[in-house]
Every structure is written in structure tokens, then in C-alpha cells.
Amino acid sequence: MKKSPAPQPVNLLDVARAAGVSRATASLVVRGSPLIAPPTRERVLEAMKQLGYIYNRGAANLRQSRTHTIGLVLSNIANPFFSELTAGVDDVNDANDVVCFIANSVESPERQARQIQRLREHNVDGVIICPAIGSNDTLLEDLQRLSLPYVQVLRHVPYGSGDYVAADYASGIEKAVRHLVETGRQKIMFVGGMSVHSAAVARLDGFHRAMALHQLPDDMVVAGKWGNTYDEVELDRLLLGSNPPDSAICYNDIMALALMSHLQRRGYTLGDDFAVIGMDDLPQAAAAYPPLTTIATNPRMIGQAAATLLQKRLEAPDRPTERIILPANLVIRASSETRTS
Amino acid sequence: MKKSPAPQPVNLLDVARAAGVSRATASLVVRGSPLIAPPTRERVLEAMKQLGYIYNRGAANLRQSRTHTIGLVLSNIANPFFSELTAGVDDVNDANDVVCFIANSVESPERQARQIQRLREHNVDGVIICPAIGSNDTLLEDLQRLSLPYVQVLRHVPYGSGDYVAADYASGIEKAVRHLVETGRQKIMFVGGMSVHSAAVARLDGFHRAMALHQLPDDMVVAGKWGNTYDEVELDRLLLGSNPPDSAICYNDIMALALMSHLQRRGYTLGDDFAVIGMDDLPQAAAAYPPLTTIATNPRMIGQAAATLLQKRLEAPDRPTERIILPANLVIRASSETRTS
DNA sequence: CTGTTAGCGCTTTCAC
DNA sequence: GTGAAAGCGCTAACAG
Numbered sequence: 027m028k029k030s031p032a033p034q035p036v037n038l039l040d041v042a043r044a045a046g047v048s049r050a051t052a053s054l055v056v057r058g059s060p061l062i063a064p065p066t067r068e069r070v071l072e073a074m075k076q077l078g079y080i081y082n083r084g085a086a087n088l089r090q091s092r093t094h095t096i097g098l099v100l101s102n103i104a105n106p107f108f109s110e111l112t113a114g115v116d117d118v119n120d121a122n123d124v125v126c127f128i129a130n131s132v133e134s135p136e137r138q139a140r141q142i143q144r145l146r147e148h149n150v151d152g153v154i155i156c157p158a159i160g161s162n163d164t165l166l167e168d169l170q171r172l173s174l175p176y177v178q179v180l181r182h183v184p185y186g187s188g189d190y191v192a193a194d195y196a197s198g199i200e201k202a203v204r205h206l207v208e209t210g211r212q213k214i215m216f217v218g219g220m221s222v223h224s225a226a227v228a229r230l231d232g233f234h235r236a237m238a239l240h241q242l243p244d245d246m247v248v249a250g251k252w253g254n255t256y257d258e259v260e261l262d263r264l265l266l267g268s269n270p271p272d273s274a275i276c277y278n279d280i281m282a283l284a285l286m287s288h289l290q291r292r293g294y295t296l297g298d299d300f301a302v303i304g305m306d307d308l309p310q311a312a313a314a315y316p317p318l319t320t321i322a323t324n325p326r327m328i329g330q331a332a333a334t335l336l337q338k339r340l341e342a343p344d345r346p347t348e349r350i351i352l353p354a355n356l357v358i359r360a361s362s363e364t365r366t367s
Numbered sequence: 368m369k370k371s372p373a374p375q376p377v378n379l380l381d382v383a384r385a386a387g388v389s390r391a392t393a394s395l396v397v398r399g400s401p402l403i404a405p406p407t408r409e410r411v412l413e414a415m416k417q418l419g420y421i422y423n424r425g426a427a428n429l430r431q432s433r434t435h436t437i438g439l440v441l442s443n444i445a446n447p448f449f450s451e452l453t454a455g456v457d458d459v460n461d462a463n464d465v466v467c468f469i470a471n472s473v474e475s476p477e478r479q480a481r482q483i484q485r486l487r488e489h490n491v492d493g494v495i496i497c498p499a500i501g502s503n504d505t506l507l508e509d510l511q512r513l514s515l516p517y518v519q520v521l522r523h524v525p526y527g528s529g530d531y532v533a534a535d536y537a538s539g540i541e542k543a544v545r546h547l548v549e550t551g552r553q554k555i556m557f558v559g560g561m562s563v564h565s566a567a568v569a570r571l572d573g574f575h576r577a578m579a580l581h582q583l584p585d586d587m588v589v590a591g592k593w594g595n596t597y598d599e600v601e602l603d604r605l606l607l608g609s610n611p612p613d614s615a616i617c618y619n620d621i622m623a624l625a626l627m628s629h630l631q632r633r634g635y636t637l638g639d640d641f642a643v644i645g646m647d648d649l650p651q652a653a654a655a656y657p658p659l660t661t662i663a664t665n666p667r668m669i670g671q672a673a674a675t676l677l678q679k680r681l682e683a684p685d686r687p688t689e690r691i692i693l694p695a696n697l698v699i700r701a702s703s704e705t706r707t708s
Numbered sequence: 709c710t711g712t713t714a715g716c717g718c719t720t721t722c723a724c
Numbered sequence: 725g726t727g728a729a730a731g732c733g734c735t736a737a738c739a740g
Contacts, residue, residue: 120481391720
């Protein structure tokens with residue numbers, strides 16, 4: 027194998043000299059300026075290839091206001107929902123020639139603050155952030171202090187302002203309730219009730235609102251816990267009670283899948299004895315047995331929208347704040363089929 | 368709300384002046400050098416806080432050889448397996464004060480090449496990469512040409528050299544086969560046979576090897592397809608054939624879950640009529656019904672090991688190449704319980 | 709269209 | 725311990 031010939035870094039000036047032009051000319055060529063005559067451009071490009079030139083954006087960044095770099099700060103990377111979202115962000119970044127730092131706050135506001143600081147020191151142009159549980163005004167103050175443009179996704183801090191992208195949880199849940207009612211269910215419970223962040227509140231509120239709309243009792247709520255689990259004791263109490271539920275809407279697909287497993291272990295036939303509806307429409311929802319009816323929140327689309335919105339904000343810092351609420355549609359599958367009885 | 372007072376960036380010189388010291392002194396303070404007298408340090412720190420100083424690593428990077436930045440190039444971010452791995456990488460990065468760019472090649476060598484080039488231009492210190500299907504020597508040549516230290520994870524390019532971290536697929540599968548044999552299964556099929564990349568080859572090879580070891584026929588292999596699906600026609604052909612399988616080992620958990628759903632739809636009782644074993648031990652494996660027996664490949668640990676190995680490589684570029692193969696243990700759950708008959 | 713010049717904010721000798 | 729000065733690789737302003 028041939029040894030790499032010259033670890034000596036070659037810079038724009040070297041390229042310029044090799045091509046017999048000035049450094050400024052070479053600079054314009056790298057950036058594809060139309061001001062350069064084609065033959066000159068060719069000569070420079072050739073020299074670049076010859077010398078194995080690598081554009082040093084770090085140096086360019088020192089002179090420019092933009093680095094073509096953003097940060098993505100998530101509350102829990104390991105959650106499949108967020109990986110879909112990340113993929114969406116990456117899609118639009120790849121198209122825009124921007125590159126993305128990833129950071130996992132693991133629901134810790136302290137770690138989150140540290141990571142934001144770090145990203146700022148690396149001069150990211152802006153961040154897309156799903157605030158960790160417990161984030162408050164301090165987060166926004168930090169961002170403001172660091173003059174870091176941001177877009178919140180999925181959740182927003184209390185009283186928070188600024189750009190925001192999420193799914194329409196409430197109307198999704200309303201659709202789910204309507205579907206259950208239309209297929210003969212009346213005793214609907216909500217599994218995964220929490221109020222730890224805005225998205226959780228929105229879902230639970232949506233449930234209460236929808237049940238009220240249909241004049242159904244909304245008192246069957248099983249508390250959710252960190253890590254996408256729920257209170258099993260409470261669930262069993264309801265299941266074995268005098269007026270047990272005949273269906274459930276879950277905080278998300280992961281809890282719904284766990285619930286299905288739980289119910290099947292207890293002998294329920296899903297879709298018949300009991301209807302289960304999840305939320306998010308992760309790939310695994312369709313692959314479950316029985317396939318899971320779910321409210322599609324389109325994480326990938328949310329990621330794309332957020333990345334696009336952040337770019338718009340960077341191009342026009344003074345544009346009015348935008349709050350994008352993407353529709354959440356019900357995807358009907360076997361887990362909520364019309365009961366046979 | 369108070370407007371942010373001074374969007375004017377404050378730099379080290381400003382801090383130095385405010386603290387009544389020279390810029391060099393201030394520089395040493397930011398980096399926590401022990402050469403500075405505590406009282407001086409305090410004064411500078413105070414000035415920094417007062418002025419809202421933000422360390423500009425971009426500028427520092429121009430002078431130093433390291434940027435404290437790495438790239439993580441994955442073949443498919445949306446796969447939950449990779450999000451676990453990413454979380455592992457993030458864990459050690461957070462501890463080492465390095466920040467991580469993420470890039471999704473979506474199994475496209477071209478996109479992958481583009482992203483690596485981009486990362487290089489941003490001066491990452493190195494990359495962790497799971498090569499896209501179809502990657503060949505060109506990838507390693509590119510990395511070498513860009514003098515970009517790298518660690519391959521999970522897969523490696525053909526004839527590839529260099530640092531590498533993966534799980535011991537073969538021995539994991541051997542354990543799975545032994546477990547099946549010990550619980551009375553003889554007719555074992557492999558679902559998701561592919562040879563598109565080294566990890567796929569390793570798993571399939573492992574299956575053949577293990578079956579030979581137990582002197583069992585190894586001809587029942589259902590081909591896998593892109594996107595974690597398999598050839599359903601072929602599967603049904605085997606299932607309905609004259610000598611049908613009584614158990615299956617799958618390429619990964621996602622396929623295993625799909626297979627379970629498939630079998631349940633056809634009336635099989637899993638763990639009894641038929642045993643299913645997956646691979647990876649994703650969180651959803653434990654939550655499935657019945658809970659899925661699986662070969663744990665510890666994606667998170669792989670991520671941690673890769674990030675750690677990359678740091679070691681950066682600190683000692685000439686250290687010998689390391690190939691870390693993490694153990695893969697069998698996690699036994701109900702989907703492969705001893706048959707009752 | 710091309711060349712010259714002056715920095716961006718930091719680190720790093722090397723004197724003091 | 726501290727300060728002065730040079731320079732990392734690039735862009736931008738302006739003169740030709």
C-alpha cells in the first residue's frame with residue numbers, strides 16, 4: 027500500500043499559486059461564484075484536485091456569520107420516535123448542505139444546559155430542541171443570552187414563545203375516541219396519563235375534551251411513568267373492577283404495545299374483547315400482532331418541518347414566530363376492529 | 368421583556384482588558400491552566416461572567432490540531448438499533464467534552480461519501496462509521512486521502528482494515544441454536560438471510576456453522592430484504608411444506624417481531640407450536656407478546672466502545688489497530704419456551 | 709474579472 | 725507569572 031504522500035495541509039493559497047491566480051480568485055471558485063471565467067475556474071478546480079485540497083470551513087466560519095451547522099438536542103435519543111425525527115432533520119440538512127450536531131439530554135435540564143453551551147461554543151447557527159422534562163424559562167433565557175436561534179419540537183416550555191413544531195395531539199385523540207364510539211365502545215380508558223411536559227398535558231387534555239364531547243365518563247386514567255411504562259397496579263384495578271373498560275387509548279405506541287402484551291397475557295382477544303389504540307405510528311405498530319391502530323404523529327415530517335423552519339429563521343431573524351401544528355391522523359388496524367358481539 | 372443588551376460579540380481581549388490582564392493570561396484561564404495565580408484567575412472568571420463571554424472554539428480550532436468534534440455516519444438512523452448505539456456514543460462524548468455530528472447515509476455510498484467530505488471540511492477529528500451497503504475499498508481510500516481517523520462499527524468493508532467494533536454474532540447464534548436443540552427443536556430455519564454486508568454474512572455463516580456443529584440440516588433459509596422484511600412467499604412455502612420448521616432464528620428483532628405477527632395470524636401458538644428467536648434485544652423485544660427470546664448485541668455498549676476507541680486512536684494515532692468483538696448473550700423469554708408436547 | 713490588504717478570535721512562542 | 729507579536733486559512737472590501 028502506498029503511504030499517504032503529504033500530510034502537509036494544502037490551503038487556498040497553494041491552490042491559487044498552482045493555478046497561477048490570486049487567492050481571492052481561488053476563494054471565489056471554491057464557493058462557485060459566477061464571477062469567474064469558466065477557463066479560469068477549470069484551471070483552479072484542476073489544481074485543487076491535483077493537490078488534494080480540502081476546503082477548511084472552520085477558517086471560513088471565522089470570517090462569516092454562518093457556520094452551516096445546527097444542533098439537535100433531544101430528550102431521549104434512544105426512543106425510536108426521535109430517531110425518525112432525526113432522520114427527517116437529516117434529510118433537509120443534507121439537501122441544504124448543513125451538518126447537524128446531536129445531543130441527548132436524557133431528560134436532564136443540567137445536561138441539556140451543558141450541551142447547549144457546548145454547541146454555542148462551536149458556533150452552531152441554531153438549535154432544534156425537545157426540552158427535557160423540568161425545563162423552564164431558564165432554557166429560553168439561556169438561548170436568548172447565547173443569542174441562539176431555536177425551534178422547539180414536540181414540547182415547549184411553560185409560557186414558552188418562539189418557533190415550535192408539533193403534531194395535533196388533541197384532534198388525533200378526538201378522532202380515536204370517535205372511532206371507538208362508532209365501533210361500539212363506551213368505556214374508554216387512557217393509559218399513560220402524565221403532566222410532566224406540554225406534550226403529555228396536551229394528550230391528556232385532548233382525552234378529557236374528547237370524552238366530554240361524546241358525553242362519556244373520562245375518569246379512567248392510568249398514570250404513565252418515565253421510560254414509557256405505566257402503573258400496572260392501577261391498570262389491573264380498573265380491569266378487574268366492577269365497571270371495566272372495553273378499550274384504551276395510550277400515550278404512545280410503546281405503551282400501547284406493552285399494554286397489548288399485558289392484556290394478551292390475561293387472555294383478552296384484542297380487537298374483539300378489547301380495543302387498543304396507540305399514538306405515533308412507529309414502524310413496529312404495523313408489525314405487531316394484532317396490528318395496532320394508532321394516531322400517526324409523523325415524526326419524520328416533524329423533523330423536516332423543524333429543520334426547514336430553522337433555516338427560514340436563520341435567513342430572516344426578524345420574521346414572525348411560527349407555530350406549526352401538523353395533523354395527526356388515525357390509522358385503523360386490527361387492534362380496534364369492530365367487535366363481533 | 369428586556370431586550371438582549373449587546374449582540375456585539377465579546378472576545379478574549381475584551382475579557383482581558385476588563386480584568387486588567389493580557390490576552391494570553393485570559394486564554395490560559397479559559398482553558399484552566401494551572402499556571403495562573405488563583406486571584407488572577409478569579410478576576411478573569413468574574414470578568415467573563417460579567418461580559419457574558421462565550422468561548423469561540425471555532426477560532427481556537429484554527430490554531431489547534433483538534434476540534435473536539437467527531438462524526439457518526441450511520442447506514443440508517445431510523446433503525447432503533449442505531450439510536451441505542453448513538454446514545455452510547457453520546458454518553459462517552461458528553462463525558463469527554465466532545466460533540467458529535469450525525470449523518471444518515473440511508474445505505475447510499477454516494478450520500479455517504481458526500482457526508483464524509485462535509486464532515487472533513489468541518490474538521491472533525493475522526494468518524495465512527497457503519498458503512499452503507501455497497502461500500503468498498505473506495506470508502507477506506509477516501510478516509511485515508513482525507514487523513515480522517517475512523518472506527519467501523521457493526522459492519523466492515525470487504526478486506527477492510529482499521530479499528531472495528533461489533534458483536535459476536537456467530538457465537539450468539541450458536542447459543543441460540545444450542546438452546547433450541549436443548550428444548551427439543553430440530554427443524555430450525557433462519558429468517559433474513561442476506562449477504563449484502565459483513566454483518567449479514569456473519570450471521571448467516573454463524574447459522575450454518577452452528578447447525579453443522581449440531582449435525583442438523585441448515586437448508587431452511589428465508590431471504591431477507593432491505594428494510595428489515597423477508598420473503599413471505601418463501602416463508603409460507605416452508606411452513607406449508609412436507610417437513611416444516613418448528614423454530615426460527617431471525618436476522619434481528621424487527622424481523623422476529625414481524626415473523627411472530629405472521630405466525631400468530633396463521634394460528635400458531637408461539638413458544639409451543641413454534642419457537643422464535645430474534646437478535647439485538649431491543650426494548651420492544653421484552654414488551655412483545657409473547658416476550659421475545661433474543662440474542663443481545665448491546666448496541667449501546669457498542670456505541671460506547673466505538674467512541675472510546677476513537678478517542679484512543681486520536682490520542683495515539685500510531686497505536687496498533689484494534690478489533691473489538693463484544694459478547695452476544697442469549698436472553699431467554701417466552702417465545703422459545705420449552706414445548707409442552 | 710483579478711489582485712492586494714486587512715482582519716475574524718484564538719493559541720503560542722519568546723522575552724520580560 | 726505575564727505581555728507582545730505572529731499566524732492558523734479564509735473572506736470581504738476595494739482598487740485595478
